[in-house]
Amino acid sequence: MKEYKLALSDEVLMQVEKPARYIGNEVNSVNKAGDERVAIRFAMCFPDVYEIGMSHLGIQILYDMLNGWEDVWCERVYSPWLDLDRIMRKEHIPLFGLESQDPIKDFDFLGITLQYEMCYTNILQLLELAGLPLYATERTAEQPIVIGGGPCSYNPEPIADFFDLFYIGEGETRYRELLDLYKAHKEKGLDRDAFLREAASIPGMYVPKFYRTEYKDDGTIASFSPVYEELPKTISKEMVKDVSNTYYPMKPVVPFIKVTQDRVVLEIQRGCIRGCRFCQAGQLYRPVRERDVEVMKRYAMEMLKNTGHEEISLSSLSSSDYTDLKELVYFLIEECKKRSINISLPSLRIDAFSLDVMSKVQDIKKSSLTFAPEAGSQRLRDVINKGLSEETILKGSALAFQGGWSRVKLYFMLGLPTETEEDIRGIADLSNKIAATYFEVVPKEERKNGSVQIVASSSFFIPKPFTPFQWSPMNTREEFIDKAQTVKKAVREQINQKRIKYNWHEADVSMIEGLLARGDRKLSKVIEKVYRKGALFESWSEHFHYDLWLEALKECGLSLDFYTTRERSLEEIFPWDFLDCGVTKAFLIREWKQALEEKESPNCKQKCLGCGAARYGVGVCVEEKAAKAAE
Amino acid sequence: MRVRIKFSKHGVVKFIGHLDIMRYFQKAIRRSGIDIAYSSGFSPHQIMSFAAPLGVGYCSNGEYMDIEVNSHQGSDQMLTALNEVMVEGIEVLSVVALPDHAGNAMASVAAAGYTIEWKEGYEPLADLEKTVEAFLNRDTIPVVKQTKKSELSLDLKPGIYELTAKENCLYFLVDASSSGNIKPTLLLEALYRFAGQEFDPLAVQITREETYTALIDGERRTLVPLDAVGEKF
Known part of the structure; x- marks a missing residue:
């Protein structure tokens, strides 16, 4: 009676939430089963749930490019949700590709896109469910090459030990070369290290196990260098030069279930x-x-x-x-x-x-305007180089209110470098001025839909690698919470306070994102411990556990402050300094100094x-x- | 013009729920180039309605939906255009135009026929044919239906139009109207309870074979497939 091939039994699929996440077969998905030209099996993975992963354009681009080559079959993999995760562990069901439903351990490559830091524990879930050792050095010739890419690979060090290879930069340029090299090695019987050593010489490729970090007594980096002489000391990002004339998925996969970007x-x-x-x-x-x-x-x-x-x-x-x-x-x-x-x-x-x-x-009645001033005062907006003035915001709002809009969303950050109480209170002040503008420009008889509504939201500033703020200390968790309280109080003091709603993000997640964003290789043990303690899907606030991270850091003898709130000197060697993302360090230093001088x-x-x-x-x-x- | 489309659902797509099948067809119709009519307003939606939702895990040979089209190139072309954009497991079986007086798909549903097969690794109900005979030989078939808020006692018998067993398979034709719909699992639970056993929904593969509407001619009520009220165009 059963005329189809699925990795999961009917019993399992009928037990889990949204079984359509796991069956493949979507419109425009590519099935090359039985195609003898296929020499390389590639599993492309987004380490989050299907609905998030399927909404990502980058994977659709690479999926289309790889499947456009007749010798490659690229399939998709997403993180099994918690319900299926439990079943797969209990019943020893290996992680599988959606198209073929074959186990990942039989693939040649497992590609993982790194879009945000809070998915790092999910990477370990995927490796473990696939039946692969977590650490790259423990993998054998038969196991897939685990390759990472995407924005977080611009500081790959916290997860470096889990990957065989990172592809730094835009994926359209070097995959053909990499796969050809792999094919040549596979034909003569794959020696993993020999392949990786040659791959490490392809522009944009970083093989972490061939690079060694020495640390100073204070925990900062003393040196970072390749273990083989022929390997590059600096790895430059790959970039598409002609974006109008490159791969683009004309037939993106259409999911059955509703996804975030449908x-x-x-x-x-x-x-x-x-x-x-x-x-x-x-x-x-x-x-x-x-x-x-x-x-x-x-x-x-x-x-x-x-x-x-x-x-x-x-x-x-x-x-x-x-x-x-x-x-x-x-x-x-x-x-x-x-x-x-x-x-x-x-x-x-x-x-x-x-x-x-x-x-x-x-529909004007239902839609809202969005501004992202990011900071509450002009002084601080100059510091962050956000070229948006109060005048522009108020003029734009006035124009919109006259056009019939009455809802405004505002996005801010708290904890930006040089921030003072005045800047923080400026968030409330600016919100109030926008509300006041509404009452100024909209005559009483035209005020519909219960008047003006301002929703101001703030997130906490996290310094990121390769930005002028990479030297900036991050605020402590307590400072963040105090600052949000300051805004909340300041909003209440405004004349139009009833028209203003203020939301703020959780501070705990921001601290850990800050830890991972500028972290070094020592953190791989912390991530593993947090994962072993049961953390998964941590980008979902209900599944994030701050205490697990604090515990793991303590067990590893590492300090959260070292990575987050510590002041860094201009001379410090950062974990990501061996990468060249296109902008020079000298430029970033110039911009950092301009910022401290409050100059745009x-x-x-x-x-x-x-x-x-x-x-x-x-x-x-x-x-x-x-x-x-x-x- | 109103058009009624019949389709089947087999294989892995049985795990796609009703709402997602609706979304699937909205997109499929756009891909097919059919000139479907839209509602007005800021976010116009296709004029489309489904006959009867099919549960997750069920297969079907008789699903229906109605759409409204502005123009067309005949039913054969429409059928071909749709099948060109279907995924494996969903096939469009017929396309007919509805007469003006025909009710919409959902309101037209009077009955549905189901086949029950036992999956690999599961034993069919023992003495299936005899059990079914005895089950039907009663004056009433009382069941307790669990609703959201309360329990409801009812008699299944008037709603069972046909129930036969052969070669470890069950077939039944039951009321599927909005007022008297009998879910296949409700009937199976009653049958198992009658046999003194507990029903495991994972043990069976349920296939909806056909969805019927009732033609009323004086005293006579005839059940015909939902697409029998329309004609090719």
Whole structure:
């Protein structure tokens, strides 16, 4: 009677929540079972639950690229949810690929994308359920090569011991070379170390076990160097030079169940010109490279047709800076209207254009405006180089209120470098001014929907590698909580306090994210201990246990403060200093000093700051020069 | 024009729940290029309604949904276009146009036929044929139905139109209308209890064979498949 192949029995599937997470077979998924040309089996994994992982564009891009090669079959893997995790352990069911339903241990590669620090314990779950040793040095020739990539690989050290290989930078460029090398080694009988040693010479590849760290007595790094002479001392990120002419998934996989990003995603550009000093992505993906607008139009139509999605959204770090945004958006509005497709707009800078667009694609009564001032005062916004003035915010709000909007969302950070009580109270003050603007510009008789609503949210600032703030101490947990209380009180003191709602993130998770973000190799033992104590899905606040981390740190003789609240000197060697993300350390130091002097820096379109990314000779670095030369 | 679509569901897609099947068809219809009608408003939705939800784990040879289309190129083209965009396990079996007087799919449902097979590793109910005969030979078949808030006692007998056993398989045709729907598991629980055993829902594979509507002609009530009220176009 059973005419299909599934790794899980009916009994198991009927017991777990959302069995459709585990059955594969989705529209546009690729099944190469029985295809004799397949020489490499690749499992691409997002270490979180299916609904989160399926919403990630990067995996769809790599899945499409790898499956486009006839000798490769790439499958997907996500973290089994807690209910299935328990069953798999109890019944010794090995982790499997969604497409073939075959055990992961029989694959050639297990690729894991590293999107946020709080999924690190889930990586260990995947390795253990797959039946692989957690530590790379213990793996044998028959076991898959475990490769990591994504933003967190820009400081891979806390998880370095668990990976055979990290791919630093954008995935489109070097996989073919890596897989060809692997095939050559596999044909003559794979010697894991011999393969990895050769792989380590491919640009962008980092094999952690071939690098050694020496520490000083104070716990900071004394030296970091390769154990073989031929290996590079510095590993440079890989980057796509022509973003209009590269891999893009025209047929993304369409999940059966509702996932977080249940829509066509159009990545219009990579990188950001802004240079906000807290933002890691803004540095990592330099220089800004825009995709050709005609290519984007074609992709949009093609992807809508191939998926049947009823919604499309634009993706980029700052869509308002995309040169042809107007043309693209008005094109989409027209085409999508014909097809009854919704357009979901990313947070655009609020101006006449964005309000016009929003009024066309959303129900004004139900939608809200979003501003991300990030800091409560102009002084602190200058420190973080957030080029958003109070005047711009109030003007934008006034325009929006006149257009019929009455709900505003504001995003802030607490704990930014040089922050004072005045900056903190500024959050309440700015919220109040926005509410006051509403009463100023909207006459009484036109106030509908129960007047204006301001929701201010704050997260806690976490210094990240490769940002000008990488030298900054992080606040203590107690300082964070006090600061949130200060904002809460200050909001209550405002005239329009009834119109303002204030939310803040949990401090505990931020502390551990801070620990892992700037951590070193000593932390692998801590992560393992936390995992052994039962931690999983820690990016889900209900599954996060702060005390487990404190316990594990204590057991390993390590201090949370060393990694988070400690003041770092400009001379200190950071765990990630051997990576070259495109911007130079000298540039980051200049920006750090500018910040402490409360000085703004211009964005890439205004003036080149000489960050180092111009060496790639692409994107905004050359376009602006060409434009200037033409003048 | 209103169109009724019949489809089957087998294999791994039996683990896709009803709401997700609806979402699946919304996307499939967009991929197929069918000129479906939309509601008005800021987030227009397709005019589509399903006959009867199918439980997770069930297979089917007789699922139905109605859609409204603005234009078309005939039922054969529509059937082909849909099957070109289906995943393995879901097949569109028929496409017919509904006459104006026909009720919507959900309201039209009067009965459904189910096949019950025992899965590998599970023993069928002992003496299946005799047990079924004795089970039916009673004046009433009382059961207690667990609802959200309370327990409800009812008699299954009037709603069982047919119940046969052969070769370790069960087939039954039961009331599936909104007022009198008999869930297959409710009937199976009653049968097992009658035989003095406990029913394990994991032991059986349930397949809905067909969904029926009732044609009323004076005193006569005839059950016909839901697509029998429409015609090819």
